[in-house]
Amino acid sequence: MNERRHHDLDEYLERFERRLPGFAAGFVRWTRQPGSTWVRMPLGIVLISGGIFGFLPIVGFWMLPLGLMVLAKDVPPLRPPLARMLDWIERRWPVKN
DSSP states (O other), rough: HHHHHHHHHHHHHHHHHHHHHHHHHHHHHHHHHHHHHHHHHHHHHHHHHHHTTTTTSSSOHHHHHHHHHHHHHOOOOGGHHHHHHHHHHHSOOOOOO
16 A cells, blocks of 8 residues: 555656656656655755745745655655645646646
């Protein structure tokens, strides 16, 4: 079951990556590689910290779930709830092509 949730989260992240412009998709692809843990951990912490101060200009509450998604690659307990959340979002707001 845990392996399936990890696979689900990877599928959602791949779909997200395909929707991004080229430069952003390249960065996301690079951070998802196994050797990029040293970038993912600080990036996730910075995004979560910025999300906590979402009431301030420039930073926003959008940073909190993005930071959790970045950390989920290295923190296995985050994978199942994030996969469920992304599934709910995708069912609630389907992408129009």
